[in-house]
Amino acid sequence: MLPFKVQTLDTKLVGRWYERRSVVKKIISLPFMVTVLVALTAGGIVSLLADENPFKVYSILFSGSFGSIEAIGYTLFYATPFIFTGLAVAIPYRVGLFNIGAEGQLYFAAIALAAMAFYFPSAGIFSFFLAIAAAILGGALFAALPGIFKAYRGSHEVITTIMLNFVAMSLSNYLILYAWKDPGSQRPETIIFSESTWIPLLHLGDSPLNYSFILALISAVSCWFFLEKTDLGFQLRAVGQNPSASKVAGFSVKKCIVLSMMIGGAMASGVAMNEILGNAHRLRDGFSQGYGFIGIAVAFLGRGNPIGIIFSAIFFGALYRGAGELEIETHRMTRDFATVMQAIFIAAVGCEGLVALLLNKLKKKKGDPK
Amino acid sequence: MSSLILEAKGITKRFGNVVANDRVDLSIREGEIHAIIGENGAGKSTLMKILYGMIAPDEGQLLVRGKSVHFESPLDALSLGIGMVHQHFMLVERMTVLENFILGSEPTINGIVDEKSALQDLKNLMLEAHTELPSSSLVKFLSVGQQQRLEILKLLYRKSDILIFDEPTGVLTPQEVDQFLKSLRDLKARGKTILLITHKLNEVMAVADQVTVMRAGKTVSSLAASSTDVKELATLLVGREVRAFDERKVKSVKKLSGAPVLKVESLSGVKKLKSVSFQINPGEILGIAGIEGNGQHELVQMLSGVKVHSHSQGASIQFLNMKIDQWNVEKRKAAGMACIPEDRHHEGLILDFNLVENFYLGSRVHFDIPTLLPFKEVTALVEKSISDFEIKAKSPFSKARELSGGNQQKVIVARELFGRPKLLIAAQPTRGVDIGAIERIHDELLKRAEEGMAILLISSELDEILSLSDRVLVIRNGEISAEFSDVAVQGPDLRYEIGRAMV
Numbered sequence A: 001m002l003p004f005k006v007q008t009l010d011t012k013l014v015g016r017w018y019e020r021r022s023v024v025k026k027i028i029s030l031p032f033m034v035t036v037l038v039a040l041t042a043g044g045i046v047s048l049l050a051d052e053n054p055f056k057v058y059s060i061l062f063s064g065s066f067g068s069i070e071a072i073g074y075t076l077f078y079a080t081p082f083i084f085t086g087l088a089v090a091i092p093y094r095v096g097l098f099n100i101g102a103e104g105q106l107y108f109a110a111i112a113l114a115a116m117a118f119y120f121p122s123a124g125i126f127s128f129f130l131a132i133a134a135a136i137l138g139g140a141l142f143a144a145l146p147g148i149f150k151a152y153r154g155s156h157e158v159i160t161t162i163m164l165n166f167v168a169m170s171l172s173n174y175l176i177l178y179a180w181k182d183p184g185s186q187r188p189e190t191i192i193f194s195e196s197t198w199i200p201l202l203h204l205g206d207s208p209l210n211y212s213f214i215l216a217l218i219s220a221v222s223c224w225f226f227l228e229k230t231d232l233g234f235q236l237r238a239v240g241q242n243p244s245a246s247k248v249a250g251f252s253v254k255k256c257i258v259l260s261m262m263i264g265g266a267m268a269s270g271v272a273m274n275e276i277l278g279n280a281h282r283l284r285d286g287f288s289q290g291y292g293f294i295g296i297a298v299a300f301l302g303r304g305n306p307i308g309i310i311f312s313a314i315f316f317g318a319l320y321r322g323a324g325e326l327e328i329e330t331h332r333m334t335r336d337f338a339t340v341m342q343a344i345f346i347a348a349v350g351c352e353g354l355v356a357l358l359l360n361k362l363k364k365k366k367g368d369p370k
Numbered sequence B: 001m002s003s004l005i006l007e008a009k010g011i012t013k014r015f016g017n018v019v020a021n022d023r024v025d026l027s028i029r030e031g032e033i034h035a036i037i038g039e040n041g042a043g044k045s046t047l048m049k050i051l052y053g054m055i056a057p058d059e060g061q062l063l064v065r066g067k068s069v070h071f072e073s074p075l076d077a078l079s080l081g082i083g084m085v086h087q088h089f090m091l092v093e094r095m096t097v098l099e100n101f102i103l104g105s106e107p108t109i110n111g112i113v114d115e116k117s118a119l120q121d122l123k124n125l126m127l128e129a130h131t132e133l134p135s136s137s138l139v140k141f142l143s144v145g146q147q148q149r150l151e152i153l154k155l156l157y158r159k160s161d162i163l164i165f166d167e168p169t170g171v172l173t174p175q176e177v178d179q180f181l182k183s184l185r186d187l188k189a190r191g192k193t194i195l196l197i198t199h200k201l202n203e204v205m206a207v208a209d210q211v212t213v214m215r216a217g218k219t220v221s222s223l224a225a226s227s228t229d230v231k232e233l234a235t236l237l238v239g240r241e242v243r244a245f246d247e248r249k250v251k252s253v254k255k256l257s258g259a260p261v262l263k264v265e266s267l268s269g270v271k272k273l274k275s276v277s278f279q280i281n282p283g284e285i286l287g288i289a290g291i292e293g294n295g296q297h298e299l300v301q302m303l304s305g306v307k308v309h310s311h312s313q314g315a316s317i318q319f320l321n322m323k324i325d326q327w328n329v330e331k332r333k334a335a336g337m338a339c340i341p342e343d344r345h346h347e348g349l350i351l352d353f354n355l356v357e358n359f360y361l362g363s364r365v366h367f368d369i370p371t372l373l374p375f376k377e378v379t380a381l382v383e384k385s386i387s388d389f390e391i392k393a394k395s396p397f398s399k400a401r402e403l404s405g406g407n408q409q410k411v412i413v414a415r416e417l418f419g420r421p422k423l424l425i426a427a428q429p430t431r432g433v434d435i436g437a438i439e440r441i442h443d444e445l446l447k448r449a450e451e452g453m454a455i456l457l458i459s460s461e462l463d464e465i466l467s468l469s470d471r472v473l474v475i476r477n478g479e480i481s482a483e484f485s486d487v488a489v490q491g492p493d494l495r496y497e498i499g500r501a502m503v
Ligand SMILES: Nc1ncnc2c1ncn2[C@@H]1O[C@H](COP(=O)(O)OP(=O)(O)OP(=O)(O)O)[C@@H](O)[C@H]1O
Pocket: B015, B016, B018, B019, B020, B038, B039, B040, B041, B042, B043, B044, B045, B046, B047, B392, B393, B394, B401, B402, B403, B404, B405, B406, B407, B432, B434
């Protein structure tokens, strides 16, 4: 008997494909699958505690999110902001920065966007592009701040982005409550913006899914292309992996830090487009339900890979949409179940390393019947 | 004759389609110093990692004290008294010497770390091993030699009696090397068994009892050190005769005319460097000798543009008659400078990038409009470098991490020579490289010098300096302490004088 297990796998896989394979494997690995399974089980236990059959809960979740054209429309509508904020977290993360400020950045982008729509309502198609440009610029510049603080003063981006979140949210509150408040409305919101600024619907059933979703897909693919295929993207990745070697190669670490934050902020601005120009057509209180923070989970579930983020965002979107159905179809579960599942998934993804470790132990035990 | 303490039989390990170890046999006797030598990529580190339980072999058997064993992890190896000091130390820089010393096997009383007894243990061991380390200082403030001694103490604390060293001397200064070799003899006297990987054959001859030679994943021979010599080992190692390290291959000295390639005037740095001036002519190899840590690193950084110097009085750097003081790295590279940095893992490569990406990293300025990555072109270049420099790599898309240390170095050398630079700053260009490849790299440097490339050679290896340089400057405490010209004529006689100027 050989004291070692014989590994013959992998020996025939050669060349480029062999290298590529590892990327796919990283995203859909065994530990990942097990993690998902554990999370689903935990969610099942929660529904048992609420006296509901977990299989019924999951089947409602599924049919509610993918069961009809309209359901799919809603799922993708909810997924749209998650793609944007997932990217807003992932791009700076590739440079080694932890952007907790996507929420503030999307609020600031919304303010910039609303300002244009509010003050230049009647410039036709021009107002539309003005609003979009203002949102992108607003998000990028607001994200540039913590980038600059980090690059030139060494202030930790986690602290500064969290603080700036409060700045942007408070500013938005002030504007909605006072300066821009619609006098005809009981709620804290602005007037409805001119129709020329609206982003057209995609007409999937009666869902609010609009062209912002297409923009989100394009953004994700562009981000992937930028990181993997362009020189500047290469610089960002290099700095994230090894700043000192990047310096020797002549890359400016400072530039890469600020740039990655600006791209992140520009991505966050997509949320403002989806929610304001695509759906509500006005800036209103609480238009983002913590999308910036959920983006962190989305980015991690998607492995920081822009394409992976599309899928993890759709998964989160399905959860949101499905949980809405739960509220209607069960007696004891509300849409808060989405939040519960989300929390479980964040915790589970955080434990994935542990799962991998345990799996390894298990595998070795099996291979060695002592 | 003492008994066999560790045996490997028919060990095979494959990485993809690379066979790193091919039915390797190895026998280690108790209480001996056993050297393992071989070319870059011969499979030495892989074999050691297998003996230490870090990686599992695909086939084969390990025997410790005659009993067949199967390691799940290094912990199993440690429990049988096998310990390893890696080339890149496994210390936590932000923790103290004492904390690192006990990390993972802390003595406890009711679950609370017993610092007192830990400190006592450390002190006892330091006394036994004749070393002295500041127990409460952070590891990041220790010199490389001190860190290595801490690694050895850690192993002793864990009661290891088989100690594995993977290229321990590569990063040490000559003084530290002497001290290290002495401590190896000490350990042997205390009954420890030692496995030593090194590329320096004189170290082998100085301490080893037995030598095993590996080539292309196989053990080709194992002989008693007393019955062999450097020349024979070198031949066994490479499979052909090589020129001894200190033998000088004469560069055909064509006096190349023209303005100096580099002219440095009273250059001072913020850390060490104090008012350094020198110049290099086309085709000249200027050696900078000196004990590591005397300002060499800062000099390289300021010349390559990683650090732009502050405006000190009268300081200037002129490259091909251009004042480049304020130029950034890119601009300097584009103008014809190239640099082999001294620390390949930290400064030269991105380990998780593949070879194509790593090649592009350093040669970027030589491609036209780098908005899109020209990876097709670079891939062809990497393939060419792989064959030109005999780099052992699975494919151009292998991660740099997957290459053996010496092969990583060859990637950097190939990359930096690619743009046909007019000046090459070469810091420790052959560190961790096997003797055959050293010859290969040296030949290439000499050839380029004959074609007119100027080389600033910074090396802590006096042999390397003496065998390549036309002129030698000695750097000490950030200042040029001596200059020797006509090295080619005086050759080895200078060794003593240069050595004296270094301390
Ligand atoms: N993790 C890995 N993945 C793929 N290939 C690897 C890996 N580790 C080592 N190899 C390959 O196995 C071979 C042996 O490598 P090893 O590190 O043992 O060489 P070495 O003798 O220590 O060389 P050096 O003197 O340069 O350190 C090399 O060809 C290397 O590319």
